[in-house]
Amino acid sequence: xxxxxxxxxxxxxxxxxxxxxxxxxxxxxxxxxxxxxxxxxxxxxxxxxxxxxxxxxxxxxxxxxxxxxxxxxxxxxxxxxxxxxxxxxxxxxxxxxxxxxxxxxxxxxxxxxxxxxxxxxxxxxxxxxxxxxxxxxxxxxxxxxxxxxxxxxxxxxxxxxxxxxxxxxxxxxxxxxxxxxxxxxxxxxxxxxxxxxxxxxxxxxxxxxxxxxxxxxxxxxxxxxxxxxxxxxxxxxxxxxxxxxxxxxxxxxxxxxxxxxxxxxxxxxxxxxxxxxxxxxxxxxxxxxxxxxxxxxxxxxxxxxxxxxxxxxxxxxxxxxxxxxxxxxxxxxxxxxxxxxxxxxxxxxxxxxxxxxxxxxxxxxxxxxxxxxxxxxxxxxxxxxxxxxxxxxxxxxxxxxxxxxxxxxxxxxxxxxxxxxxxxxxxxxxxxxxxxxxxxxxxxxxxxxxxxxxxxxxxxxxxxxxxxxxxxxxxxxxxxxxxxxxxxxxxxxxxxxxxxxx
Amino acid sequence: xxxxxxxxxxxxxxxxxxxxxxxxxxxxxxxxxxxxxxxxxxxxxxxxxxxxxxxxxxxxxxxxxxxxxxxxxxxxxxxxxxxxxxxxxxxxxxxxxxxxxxxxxxxxxxxxxxxxxxxxxxxxxxxxxxxxxxxxxxxxxxxxxxxxxxxxxxxxxxxxxxxxxxxxxxxxxxxxxxxxxxxxxxxxxxxxxxxxxxxxxxxxxxxxxxxxxxxxxxxxxxxxxxxxxxxxxxxxxxxxxxxxxxxxxxxxxxxxxxxxxxxxxxxxxxxxxxxxxxxxxxxxxxxxxxxxxxxxxxxxxxxxxxxxxxxxxxxxxxxxxxxxxxxxxxxxxxxxxxxxxxxxxxxxxxxxxxxxxxxxxxxxxxxxxxxxxxxxxxxxxxxxxxxxxxxxxxxxxxxxxxxxxxxxxxxxxxxxxxxxxxxxxxxxxxxxxxxxxxxxxxxxxxxxxxxxxxxxxxxxxxxxxxxxxxxxxxxxxxxxxxxxxxxxxxxxxxxxx
Numbered sequence: 001x002x003x004x005x006x007x008x009x010x011x012x013x014x015x016x017x018x019x020x021x022x023x024x025x026x027x028x029x030x031x032x033x034x035x036x037x038x039x040x041x042x043x044x045x046x047x048x049x050x051x052x053x054x055x056x057x058x059x060x061x062x063x064x065x066x067x068x069x070x071x072x073x074x075x076x077x078x079x080x081x082x083x084x085x086x087x088x089x090x091x092x093x094x095x096x097x098x099x100x101x102x103x104x105x106x107x108x109x110x111x112x113x114x115x116x117x118x119x120x121x122x123x124x125x126x127x128x129x130x131x132x133x134x135x136x137x138x139x140x141x142x143x144x145x146x147x148x149x150x151x152x153x154x155x156x157x158x159x160x161x162x163x164x165x166x167x168x169x170x171x172x173x174x175x176x177x178x179x180x181x182x183x184x185x186x187x188x189x190x191x192x193x194x195x196x197x198x199x200x201x202x203x204x205x206x207x208x209x210x211x212x213x214x215x216x217x218x219x220x221x222x223x224x225x226x227x228x229x230x231x232x233x234x235x236x237x238x239x240x241x242x243x244x245x246x247x248x249x250x251x252x253x254x255x256x257x258x259x260x261x262x263x264x265x266x267x268x269x270x271x272x273x274x275x276x277x278x279x280x281x282x283x284x285x286x287x288x289x290x291x292x293x294x295x296x297x298x299x300x301x302x303x304x305x306x307x308x309x310x311x312x313x314x315x316x317x318x319x320x321x322x323x324x325x326x327x328x329x330x331x332x333x334x335x336x337x338x339x340x341x342x343x344x345x346x347x348x349x350x351x352x353x354x355x356x357x358x359x360x361x362x363x364x365x366x367x368x369x370x371x372x373x374x375x376x377x378x379x380x381x382x383x384x385x386x387x388x389x390x391x392x393x394x395x396x397x398x399x400x401x402x403x404x405x406x407x408x409x410x411x412x413x414x415x416x417x418x419x420x421x422x423x424x425x426x427x428x429x430x431x432x433x434x435x436x437x438x439x440x441x442x443x444x445x446x447x448x449x450x451x452x453x454x455x456x457x458x459x460x461x462x463x464x465x466x467x468x469x470x471x472x473x474x475x476x477x478x479x480x481x482x483x484x485x486x487x488x489x490x491x492x493x494x495x496x497x498x499x500x501x502x
Numbered sequence: 503x504x505x506x507x508x509x510x511x512x513x514x515x516x517x518x519x520x521x522x523x524x525x526x527x528x529x530x531x532x533x534x535x536x537x538x539x540x541x542x543x544x545x546x547x548x549x550x551x552x553x554x555x556x557x558x559x560x561x562x563x564x565x566x567x568x569x570x571x572x573x574x575x576x577x578x579x580x581x582x583x584x585x586x587x588x589x590x591x592x593x594x595x596x597x598x599x600x601x602x603x604x605x606x607x608x609x610x611x612x613x614x615x616x617x618x619x620x621x622x623x624x625x626x627x628x629x630x631x632x633x634x635x636x637x638x639x640x641x642x643x644x645x646x647x648x649x650x651x652x653x654x655x656x657x658x659x660x661x662x663x664x665x666x667x668x669x670x671x672x673x674x675x676x677x678x679x680x681x682x683x684x685x686x687x688x689x690x691x692x693x694x695x696x697x698x699x700x701x702x703x704x705x706x707x708x709x710x711x712x713x714x715x716x717x718x719x720x721x722x723x724x725x726x727x728x729x730x731x732x733x734x735x736x737x738x739x740x741x742x743x744x745x746x747x748x749x750x751x752x753x754x755x756x757x758x759x760x761x762x763x764x765x766x767x768x769x770x771x772x773x774x775x776x777x778x779x780x781x782x783x784x785x786x787x788x789x790x791x792x793x794x795x796x797x798x799x800x801x802x803x804x805x806x807x808x809x810x811x812x813x814x815x816x817x818x819x820x821x822x823x824x825x826x827x828x829x830x831x832x833x834x835x836x837x838x839x840x841x842x843x844x845x846x847x848x849x850x851x852x853x854x855x856x857x858x859x860x861x862x863x864x865x866x867x868x869x870x871x872x873x874x875x876x877x878x879x880x881x882x883x884x885x886x887x888x889x890x891x892x893x894x895x896x897x898x899x900x901x902x903x904x905x906x907x908x909x910x911x912x913x914x915x916x917x918x919x920x921x922x923x924x925x926x927x928x929x930x931x932x933x934x935x936x937x938x939x940x941x942x943x944x945x946x947x948x949x950x951x952x953x954x955x956x957x958x959x960x961x962x963x964x965x966x967x968x969x970x971x972x973x974x975x976x977x978x979x980x981x982x983x984x985x986x987x988x989x990x991x992x993x994x995x996x997x998x999x
Contacts, residue, residue, distance in 0.1 A: 052586075052605070052606050052705075055832060056827045056832070057586075057604070057605070057606070057832075057833065058586065058592070058594070058599065058602075058604070058707040058708075058827070058828075058833075059584075059585070059586045059604070059608055059704065059705040059706055059707045059708070060606075060704070060705070061703060061704050061739060061740050061741065062741065063738065063739060063740075063741050064741065091823050093822075093823050093826060093872070095826065095829065095846070095849065097829070097831050097845050100827065100832070101826065101827045102826035102827050102829055103823050103826055160845070162831070293873055293874045295822075295823070295869065295872035295873060295874070295877075296872075297819060297820075297823070297872055297877070297881060300710075300711035300712035300742075300820055301708075301711050301741060301742065302741045302742075303741050303742055
């Protein structure tokens with residue numbers, strides 16, 4: 001492996017313009033597979049969700065899943081695409097053990113949706129328009145698990161296990177037009193695009209689009225061209241970049257790598273590359289010297305898909321409010337900056353915040369919890385906030401307990417911790433852990449009396465009018481009650497006992 | 503020889519229904535015939551004795567219980583080994599599927615069972631239906647009951663030979679370029695290729711998906727119609743299945759007539775490569791149609807000249823993809839899996855050993871024709887030629903109700919005669935391929951014996967898509983007229999086995 005001295009990102013951008021192409025695969029959340037009636041439940045025992053069709057048994061035939069076509073059309077419409085009046089599936093022929101028929105039923109030159117765009121909003125509020133080349137329908141492959149090798153890759157493995165549960169799950173592949181003019185913001189735009197697309201898919205309700213579950217997978221194509229040049233350079237294709245952060249890092253790394261190779265007078269090899277989460281680098285995969293010949297031809301086992309105009313218009317009319325429009329509206333309602341909104345989006349928290357508000361929480365409290373404590377926990381666990389074992393309704397309940405004075409922030413954090421640890425609903429955690437604020441006058445009064453007695457000098461100062469010193473006594477009360485006291489009420493009592501007013 | 507085996511399916515069903523014979527007796531008679539002659543004929547790859555008798559008993563039980571029986575209940579049938587049969591071996595004539603026991607029934611299989619038809623076993627065929635002689639079977643050739651040194655046609659030679667040898671009164675074939683019609687012609691039996699989409703392809707092992715079509719085979723036009731009605735009709739498991747009622751084929755077969763019918767003779771079929779005796783019998787059949795009151799004209803279909811070439815690009819292209827699944831990973835043969843070899847090596851070794859020469863030839867042809875840089879010249883051009891064939895048929899059917907042609911250019915050729923000459927073999931389907939490309943319907947029935955060799959000649963009747971009933975109406979009229987002229991059915995002239 002040749003080691004390249006990367007050039008800095010700034011130096012790379014000083015000489016070159018990046019051109020990107022993003023290919024995103026989305027697994028649709030249909031009840032059944034693309035071409036047969038098998039279930040699509042995640043996590044089932046291997047090879048229990050299979051039938052003659054998705055196992056590619058001799059004689060078996062596919063039948064198109066109508067819900068998947070509907071989802072594809074809705075995605076196309078939401079991406080401002082034209083919808084094909086007539087299109088066919090095509091066979092993409094290549095051999096791989098986890099592909100039952102040794103061809104993938106996909107679409108080739110007749111995608112169901114084409115020529116659209118998606119507006120994405122960047123951190124500073126700027127809106128960048130990403131052109132959509134096409135969105136087409138296809139089926140997923142099975143899954144190979146390579147056993148015996150050090151890396152989990154096929155190299156060095158002694159054997160492989162095949163699970164065909166995933167074979168035939170409906171996929172929509174969304175391909176952008178070449179993204180030019182991104183300049184230094186290319187990594188940010190790539191990330192924002194994938195994030196926006198994910199929101200869109202979720203808003204449409206066609207997939208949960210959880211990247212960590214493989215429900216949404218991204219390939220990053222990147223090339224550089226010297227400033228002022230029209231023609232694109234040779235591209236690399238970084239496969240399976242499967243988190244928003246990785247998308248950003250992969251683009252950044254490839255910009256630096258391409259610039260280093262080109263700067264040395266080298267040539268970029270057209271190849272696929274693997275992205276490494278652990279250090280943010282890419283390494284060479286398969287060299288595409290001879291472009292792989294998939295021998296596409298129209299799938300003769302399936303009749304063409306011909307969406308009727310009226311039906312398409314009904315679907316268009318039924319589209320939900322799209323995410324960017326919705327966020328702009330929410331931003332106004334919540335009175336937050338574009339940057340704050342973008343952070344919420346990047347954290348995958350917008351819909352959770354909305355759901356929490358819908359469950360009765362104040363919007364500021366909802367944002368505070370989801371963007372603070374919960375975002376931090378999700379990050380630690382490497383999952384999206386939506387995957388945390390806490391519901392928006394539970395967060396709203398915690399917020400309500402705080403609002404009514406039953407919890408302070410510190411206790412609320414402990415309640416959330418308890419819910420996440422599986423100790424039950426917020427009220428149960430409060431009960432079990434005994435976290436209710438000590439506001440009962442007797443207990444609090446005793447703590448206050450003890451604090452005054454133990455800190456006579458401070459008490460004197462307060463009596464002398466230095467009410468600011470009351471903080472020290474409040475601290476003592478909090479310490480004595482292990483944080484469970486209502487701090488404001490404690491301060492009131494201290495001042496009352498010492499006969500001073502503010 | 504038991505009389506039962508000489509009866510038609512319609513007669514057998516009637517006797518089973520009225521109780522004059524049991525389905526078990528009928529089945530045993532046919533199994534006995536298989537035992538007696540199949541060593542010579544080799545029509546069957548697998549005889550499912552227990553399954554057949556169990557099905558026959560079920561029919562007898564239903565009758566005893568007073569339940570209504572279908573029009574073919576208790577009638578034995580020979581099923582081409584290209585249809586999956588749950589629990590019964592299915593090889594498609596290939597070594598690569600040796601030992602495979604399908605876990606599911608094809609729709610055709612299921613419909614036969616539901617109709618009370620007794621499946622005797624699975625019949626021999628050219629490997630994956632690729633061939634016109636049944637010599638490409640990995641399990642040895644089938645003999646033509648008219649002359650065991652000659653081929654029974656192909657790919658469905660086993661099914662047609664079983665009919666001609668009186669091993670079964672009914673059989674199922676599949677027709678991609680003529681594999682039902684050509685064997686019917688050279689064995690003196692009746693074979694129908696229904697309109698594409700008329701019979702479900704689910705569970706029928708694919709050769710060329712846009713052309714493959716299952717069809718009924720029988721010794722009489724009416725029997726074929728009865729079988730057509732049982733297996734035909736919409737199937738939600740096959741996307742290309744036509745969602746419309748089966749044309750009224752049985753009614754047509756019972757009321758045969760050619761009166762007032764406009765019949766077109768396809769000018770392009772004749773001349774070089776066509777056996778004199780075949781053309782003579784065909785000419786007599788056309789004359790017969792005139793005497794039956796048909797109005798005969800000549801019709802030109804110039805695009806048919808390129809049909810054979812187009813077919814030999816489209817069918818191999820599709821088969822190169824359809825047969826990719828035979829990779830030793832999930833079922834069938836597996837060669838070289840010694841724990842040291844990588845999966846792709848095992849796949850290669852298995853395909854090398856498991857596929858026959860003709861199958862390999864077609865996989866290579868098709869792979870080449872679909873390759874980038876060649877696609878437009880080969881697959882693309884072939885599709886254009888196909889469109890021209892469709893247009894020629896459309897133009898012809900704007901002038902006539904049915905078209906007629908010889909089913910095959912020659913009578914049955916000798917086993918081994920064309921084995922080393924693929925082009926000569928491919929020409930056996932010259933007259934049947936245009937119909938397959940266009941997706942419309944055609945029927946072959948006997949129109950006499952060629953004087954020079956005494957072997958059967960087939961008359962092909964062609965109808966527009968979804969007008970399958972016309973085939974039976976004309977076919978039944980011709981069949982009746984010929985029987986009257988000959989004083990018996992043609993098969994009665996076949997030598998004893």
